Amino acid sequence: MIDGFACKPADKVAETDFFFAGLAGTKPSAAAAPLGSAVTAGDVLAIPGLNTLGISMSRIDYAAAGGLNPPHLHPRASEILFVIAGRLEVGFITAAGKLVSKTVSKGQVFVFPQGLMHFERNKDDVLATAIAAFDSELPGTQRVPVALFAAVPPVADFVLARAFGLETEVVKKIEAGITPKN
Amino acid sequence: MIDGFACKPADKVAETDFFFAGLAGTKPSAAAAPLGSAVTAGDVLAIPGLNTLGISMSRIDYAAAGGLNPPHLHPRASEILFVIAGRLEVGFITAAGKLVSKTVSKGQVFVFPQGLMHFERNKDDVLATAIAAFDSELPGTQRVPVALFAAVPPVADFVLARAFGLETEVVKKIEAGITPKN
Amino acid sequence: MIDGFACKPADKVAETDFFFAGLAGTKPSAAAAPLGSAVTAGDVLAIPGLNTLGISMSRIDYAAAGGLNPPHLHPRASEILFVIAGRLEVGFITAAGKLVSKTVSKGQVFVFPQGLMHFERNKDDVLATAIAAFDSELPGTQRVPVALFAAVPPVADFVLARAFGLETEVVKKIEAGITPKN
Amino acid sequence: MIDGFACKPADKVAETDFFFAGLAGTKPSAAAAPLGSAVTAGDVLAIPGLNTLGISMSRIDYAAAGGLNPPHLHPRASEILFVIAGRLEVGFITAAGKLVSKTVSKGQVFVFPQGLMHFERNKDDVLATAIAAFDSELPGTQRVPVALFAAVPPVADFVLARAFGLETEVVKKIEAGITPKN
Amino acid sequence: MIDGFACKPADKVAETDFFFAGLAGTKPSAAAAPLGSAVTAGDVLAIPGLNTLGISMSRIDYAAAGGLNPPHLHPRASEILFVIAGRLEVGFITAAGKLVSKTVSKGQVFVFPQGLMHFERNKDDVLATAIAAFDSELPGTQRVPVALFAAVPPVADFVLARAFGLETEVVKKIEAGITPKN
Amino acid sequence: MIDGFACKPADKVAETDFFFAGLAGTKPSAAAAPLGSAVTAGDVLAIPGLNTLGISMSRIDYAAAGGLNPPHLHPRASEILFVIAGRLEVGFITAAGKLVSKTVSKGQVFVFPQGLMHFERNKDDVLATAIAAFDSELPGTQRVPVALFAAVPPVADFVLARAFGLETEVVKKIEAGITPKN
Structure with missing residues (x-):
């Protein structure tokens, strides 16, 4: 858990504290990004009600024909990735140096254990989109x-x-x- | 964390331990269920690699015109719900007795704090589907x-x-x- | 752990921060309550020194002849119940839908795992009283x-x-x- | 959490796994003990269902006129003490060397923070009894x-x-x- | 974790928040101390960047010919001790009353489990020095x-x-x- | 915590379970290693008594004139580094992309927050040695x-x-x- 965020008094809590619309809609930014991927974070900075709850969610969009979420890691969380659209080549490297990789299609999930480097790549000719959940309200990311x-x-x-x-x-x-x- | 699951030796770990196809495809079972909803769990029982990672994911399908995931709770996890298709009326009740509710559309998310009773309902005339992530590899459920x-x-x-x-x-x-x- | 409570400087700590008299004495309120039970909480709101310690205690009084602590849950804690006076019918329901129940007499204890619905009922013709301990300084309750x-x-x-x-x-x-x- | 205890399959769980009668009845052993106190532990060794739940309970009996639970500590838990009968002089010493002490009567509670040395003493001419709860299923004790x-x-x-x-x-x-x- | 320390905004973080020079140099104070040992703490009070990281480090100096770090405990942490200079007799007592002890020479390590009483003693005719690491940013100590x-x-x-x-x-x-x- | 290691019965525990000599002595391997650094791990695989204690320690040796522990991370732990001999250039990169770096001399410490990439380099013409402590009994490493x-x-x-x-x-x-x- 990361502290430093204030807890609201119970009677001030509102439904908007637990809601986030920012993962919806189309995300043209992926195609424009240098590596062909764009991440939208739904962590405690975006959703105040996540404070102390130990969970958060991001959306990742991948440009067609090679959109890449390059090797990166989340210092404070494991990740479970769900493919919403398209098909991704994904992989992580274990602490013992083994690449654990798979092609993950729409509706399928893949798991990246806490702190290990991993990546996803869209090999197909259409946009791909995924949702990633983390067991931290502020997982952090290092590309x-x-x-x-x-x-x-x-x-x-x-x-x-x-x-x-x-x-x-x-x-x-x-x-x-x-x-x-x- | 729930113990009781064995850890595989690192050199026996395979990509299938971290992969799950069971949340994909069409789920006609929701319409047939008494309350018009069906849950498919992607927890440590389905994905062995989740052991000790503190995260898991489920899919919920809701029949048209009233499909209901009735008031329920997860004893060991908070939940973050992402709507894949359709539109849901969702809500949880705080320990102080306040209903925190919202209409959540495709691509939007809502948070249910750990252990609190909550529900989702599909008021529209089309199927709805959501993905739920939990900060436990075995969150458990009580309807x-x-x-x-x-x-x-x-x-x-x-x-x-x-x-x-x-x-x-x-x-x-x-x-x-x-x-x-x- | 629930944050949001301030830590006192070590030299300001007093014995009253770790003491609570509110669980003592007679509690006539149980008989008057609609369901015949009354709960007095000794959590971090009542005992400031519990902050960060992960433990708290409540007293429950049950009216004679049916006093009921109705099905409820604690979203952030397991519970261990010790019967001080009388005899209680208690039970919890597992995530698999099994009722685990028992008659618990004075001096005996029963355990309710974290987040699962449970209840206690006084079938006898005398008042009953129990002490409940929780592994959270603010377990919360949903009846x-x-x-x-x-x-x-x-x-x-x-x-x-x-x-x-x-x-x-x-x-x-x-x-x-x-x-x-x- | 202390591991090393097996998890029962859910369908083998019985109510006796969550029940303990060993804290009930009279405990003549306190008077006979060298220091005039006797502890009966209701931890995971006595109550198998406590495994992974992070809570446990003990009973302490104190002989009349000086029965002493001598300075001791629990390496893995905070404690909350509830006096069932009699009156106790209790105290703990902070890491800064301050004695935090109080007289605690029947029905009152006192808190001993994790790992700090503490003691209880019965100054009165009648037996005293207390219940102690811990935020560990195996708190351990060092007198x-x-x-x-x-x-x-x-x-x-x-x-x-x-x-x-x-x-x-x-x-x-x-x-x-x-x-x-x- | 101990809360009560503020988190700095990410852009205010400086390298000095993660650095500590106080464990270096010669420490003549050990010889002058009544028991012939002196502890220098590198915890969150000395190193602000340790906040929420769950780790800290101390240096202990032992006078020649009997310098003693007397029986003590850390209420919130296990310890791993590394001998930098000299040779120490060290030991801890288990909750079951067993003394686990060893002579530990320069470059060797010994482990003291959380909350258990332990001690170190320099039997040789030269100064000894050790570094101790803890799995808490504020482990606390009770001699x-x-x-x-x-x-x-x-x-x-x-x-x-x-x-x-x-x-x-x-x-x-x-x-x-x-x-x-x- | 990483499970999968058995707990010894308390009466089988020996002092050798808590002792490790492998970090002592001279380590000529650093000079021979391709990057001029060599790590010796004192984790739960080397010290069985560390199981469940959440702490471990490694030694790192750096060849003269450029010995490098290249950018790496520990997926399950923060690190506190103590320089035993020589002088190191060290640094970590925050999730916001800021390099936090410092020259750390003999007897000084530096902290690397959990999961973030960091490195150490020996710029001097003599061997350097450091001890690193982790808040996990099995922190893991990815170079x-x-x-x-x-x-x-x-x-x-x-x-x-x-x-x-x-x-x-x-x-x-x-x-x-x-x-x-x-």
């Missing part, structure tokens, strides 16, 4: 490429170069291509 | 009418009669109309 | 009949009618007979 | 004098001598006077 | 002799006398020799 | 480059290429240079 290659201030080049076995100029090229928008 | 009026062995008539202010014959009539299938 | 049939605003009649298999006029009769005082 | 001066194998004399500022012969005298029965 | 014999206000002499089988004058002598500085 | 570029089976090249903005041939070059030994 690996953005966190490492577009941190502010930046992670030292030699750390990234040695870690990934890259020459410094390649590191600089990656950094130039990645922005926090990725 | 109030079934639990109280169709327990095995039965709850004593005078308990129910006095609790609800009913004459014993009315209790017996309710019991006759309710089965664990409700 | 099922009151929560469903006397919510403010009310739960729609057709929800209750269909859920319990009742005609609307019976629902209205139940509602008329139940007040939040029950 | 300080017994744990330190009657451990098996023994704590080295020089540790105890230096810690308490005692000469070794006094340590040996204390050890001779204390047995695990204390 | 048993100080807590019992130097509480403010004091624990009644007859409680201590009876608990330890001491004559009152011996209790008074212990009290005279122990101060909160011990 | 980002190894997990993503040396998973078995491999993560699809186009996922990595698009995520990091790399041409496929560069991805293949990284994969060729990284083995699970990194």
Whole structure:
């Protein structure tokens, strides 16, 4: 649990504290995003009533033909992903270095254990959409490429170069291509 | 957390342990159910990989024109409900006796805090479907009418009669109309 | 844990923060209550020192000859009940629909697992009293009949009618007979 | 939570798993005990249904005129004490070294925060009895004098001598006077 | 978790919130302390960034030839001790009264389960130093002799006398020799 | 907590269950490792007594002149790092994309919040060593480059290429240079 959010007095609680419309509708932003995916978060920042309840939900949209939610992790939550539309290639890597992956179609679910890196990719020629639930009201997210290659201030080049076995100029090229928008 | 489920050795873990197809497809059972709703559970009994992860997901289908998921509760989890199709009247009652309710349309979400009684109802003339996520791998469910009026062995008539202010014959009539299938 | 209560500075802590006299003495209110039972709560609202400690205690008094603590649940706690005086018929219903019940006499204890509906009834001709402990400093309580049939605003009649298999006029009769005082 | 206890299949659960008669009746053992107190535990070892529920209960009897539950602690639980009969002097010491103490009479309660040393003493000329609830199904107990001066194998004399500022012969005298029965 | 500490807004977080220099350097205070040991705490009071993270660290220095960290306990945490310099006799007592002890040399670790009394002693002729980690950002500490014999206000002499089988004058002598500085 | 480890009967518990010598001595392996760092884990797999205690400890050795513990994360724990020898450049990236970094010298500590990517690097010309404590008995570790570029089976090249903005041939070059030994 993450504290720091105030509890409303019981008699001030309203139905809007437990409701969120932000996951509905069409989301054209995925196609425009650099990696072809867009996340809309329904966490405690969006839904005040989630405070102390230990659960939240996000929507992810994937552009056609390769829309990618790149390798990322949620530091405080496991995730269960439900595909609403389309078909996704998904996978996570275990702490022992095993890739656990699957093609998940509309109506099917896949689980990403807490804190492990995972990704989803839309290989088909139509938009795909998924709903993800988390066992935290504020699961947090780190997209690996953005966190490492577009941190502010930046992670030292030699750390990234040695870690990934890259020459410094390649590191600089990656950094130039990645922005926090990725 | 509920224990009692074995942990697989890491090298035996397979992608099927984290996958579930059972929430997909059409669910004609809702229309046939006495109350016009049918729940398909994606908990640790269906998805072994959920063990210790503290999350799970269910699908609920609602028949047209009144399909009802009657007042019920989950003893070990909060719930976040996402409407996939149709439109639902939903509500929960706080411990202070306040009804917190809302009409929730396709793509919108509503939250039911842990352990509180809640319900959903489809007022429209088309099928409705929702996905519910829980912060427990085995949230459990008690449908109030079934639990109280169709327990095995039965709850004593005078308990129910006095609790609800009913004459014993009315209790017996309710019991006759309710089965664990409700 | 429920947050929202302030922590006192350690040097301001007093013995009265950890003490409660409100469970002592005679409680004539049970006999006067509509269902013949009265609950006195010793939770964090009454005992500030319970904040963050995850425990609390209530006293329940039962009128002679049928005093009933009607089917209810605690959304955030398991309960262990100790009978101080008299003899009670108690029971809870499992998530699988099984009634687990027993006669519990003075000095004996019974356990109600977290979030499951349960009840106690005094069948004898003398007052009965019990102490209940909870693994939450604010377990909360929902009395099922009151929560469903006397919510403010009310739960729609057709929800209750269909859920319990009742005609609307019976629902209205139940509602008329139940007040939040029950 | 302490694991290591098996979960029963739901259909094997019986009412006796949730019931305990061992706290009832008269307990003559308190008067005979070296320190004039006797504890009867209603934890998961006595009540199998408590497994995973995070709660348990004990009964403590105190001989007249000085019956003492000596300074002790519960490593895994907070405690809330309810006096059934008689009157007790109780106290706990905070981590800051403050004694928080009170006289607690029949029907009153006092709280001992998790892991802190505390004690109860019967100053009156009649037996006293209390019920203690814990937010763990296996809270554990360490009576300080017994744990330190009657451990098996023994704590080295020089540790105890230096810690308490005692000469070794006094340590040996204390050890001779204390047995695990204390 | 202990609440009561404020969460900083994410954009105000600084590296100094997660850094602590107070465990470094030489600690001459151990030799001067009455029992020959000195503890420096790196808990949430010293490192604000530990708030909600559930971990903290202390340094303990032991004077040569008998420096003793006397029997004590941490009410809210287990401990893992790593010896940086020297060699320590360490032990804890289980709830069943068994002493679990060992000689732990530089670079070795020993574990003290949550809430159980334990101690460390430097038998060698050189200073010893250890680092202790806790699974709480505010584990708290009770040194048993100080807590019992130097509480403010004091624990009644007859409680201590009876608990330890001491004559009152011996209790008074212990009290005279122990101060909160011990 | 991770279950799946058996609890020993209390009378079978031995001091060796709570002891670990594996973090002591010299660790020449760091210099030989591809990235110049080597981790020795003292988790529940190495120390059986840690089961259910929620804490563990690792030692990390860093080769001189650039020994790197590359960007990695612990899916189930926060970490507190204590530098035993040498001096380290350390940092973690917040969920908001901020690098929080510091130079940490011998005897100083730094904190890495749960699940967030972090790294340590030895810039000096001497070996460096640190001790890391975790609030889990089995925190797990994912080294980002190894997990993503040396998973078995491999993560699809186009996922990595698009995520990091790399041409496929560069991805293949990284994969060729990284083995699970990194």
